[in-house]
Amino acid sequence: xxxxxxxxxxxxxxxxxxxxxxxxxxxxxxxxxxxxxxxxxxxxxxxxxxxxxxxxxxxxxxxxxxxxxxxxxxxxxxxxxxxxxxxxxxxxxxxxxxxxxxxxxxxxxxxxxxxxxxxxxxxxxxxxxxxxxxxxxxxxxxxxxxxxxxxxxxxxxxxxxxxxxxxxxxxxxxxxxxxxxxxxxxxxxxxxxxxxxxxxxxxxxxxxxxxxxxxxxxxxxxxxxxxxxxxxxxxxxxxxxxxxxxxxxxxxxxxxxxxxxxxxxxxxxxxxxxxxxxxxxxxxxxxxxx
Numbered sequence: 001x002x003x004x005x006x007x008x009x010x011x012x013x014x015x016x017x018x019x020x021x022x023x024x025x026x027x028x029x030x031x032x033x034x035x036x037x038x039x040x041x042x043x044x045x046x047x048x049x050x051x052x053x054x055x056x057x058x059x060x061x062x063x064x065x066x067x068x069x070x071x072x073x074x075x076x077x078x079x080x081x082x083x084x085x086x087x088x089x090x091x092x093x094x095x096x097x098x099x100x101x102x103x104x105x106x107x108x109x110x111x112x113x114x115x116x117x118x119x120x121x122x123x124x125x126x127x128x129x130x131x132x133x134x135x136x137x138x139x140x141x142x143x144x145x146x147x148x149x150x151x152x153x154x155x156x157x158x159x160x161x162x163x164x165x166x167x168x169x170x171x172x173x174x175x176x177x178x179x180x181x182x183x184x185x186x187x188x189x190x191x192x193x194x195x196x197x198x199x200x201x202x203x204x205x206x207x208x209x210x211x212x213x214x215x216x217x218x219x220x221x222x223x224x225x226x227x228x229x230x231x232x233x234x235x236x237x238x239x240x241x242x243x244x245x246x247x248x249x250x251x252x253x254x255x256x257x258x259x260x261x262x263x264x265x266x267x268x269x270x271x272x273x274x275x276x277x278x279x280x281x282x283x284x285x286x287x288x289x290x
Contacts, residue, residue: 010283010290011097011119017284020120024277031202070165071185077165078180084173085110087130092122116176120279124272127174131268134167135261142260143253160260164192167264168271175275187212187274195270209274213282 012020070077089110092098097119110118141159168188169179177184187209194205 010286011117012283014284014287017120017280017287020280021277021284024273024280027273028206031199071189072182074180074185077162077169079166079169079173081112081173081178082109084126084130084170085112085115088115088118088122088126088174091126091129092118095119095122095125097122112173112176112178115173116279118176120276120283123175123279124276127171127268127272127276130170130174131167131265131272134163134170134268135264138163138260138264139257142256142258144256156256156260160263164195164264164267167268168192171268171271171275175279177275177278188271191271191274192267194274195267209278213278 010017069075086109089098092110138160141163142156165188168191172179172184172188177187179185179188190205190209190212194202197205
């Protein structure tokens with residue numbers, strides 16, 4: 001099946017793109033440092049590690065290692081793009097944003113290449129709906145694993161990490177990026193890192209991503225993949241005191257539901273803003289060259 005024709009030109013004006021970019025820059029400035037009690041909240045995980053039975057620590061470590069393998073091969077955490085492309089098509093069709101002369105009018109599925117040229121408003125709407133769906137799933141997961149206290153917490157942390165990775169990939173596809181490419185998996189990890197970093201870490205990630213699409217910097221990004229263990233360990237530890245509430249059997253189900261939903265929403269917000277910014281900047285460069 002041949003690729004679906006894409007828009008011949010950027011569907012937004014330079015002024016519209018500039019306004020979108022200002023919104024993202026405002027969001028970046030709003031990313032504040034962690035509250036003091038949140039920083040202190042990370043310390044109990046040191047105690048938690050000491051109290052956790054050895055066999056749970058071993059299983060937890062193995063699960064996190066499997067998640068880290070995503071960086072190198074994608075493994076079981078790669079998502080299929082077809083469902084996301086179908087969602088994009090449905091959103092574009094509902095909004096009346098499909099090209100009038102496109103083969104899409106005969107219900108030919110979107111390809112990743114053609115999806116890149118959809119209006120950003122369509123991408124934003126799709127990302128929002130995907131986020132809500134995944135957040136609902138994370139809520140149910142947190143309630144289930146929180147019910148059992150300490151023992152199910154060892155299952156919950158790797159599970160929410162895996163769900164976060166999949167959520168970021170779906171948002172990547174929504175904005176026309178292919179997470180099957182190793183370079184894009186580096187960007188996925190950067191999004192994960194940003195969502196759990198303090199203000200210094202967020203600033204460093206933003207500076208790193210400013211020139212992410214520069215070929216010279218891409219080589220640096222690939223080399224940084226070797227540091228995935230630090231990112232994953234930091235992400236786990238940053239659950240801090242919030243996850244400690246989940247240690248209480250039965251009552252932990254309530255805390256687990258709330259915490260997991262908030263965690264996934266934070267990840268999705270960071271991924272949406274960072275991928276949206278990349279797409280906007282690429283379209284602005286395209287307009288400048290036209």
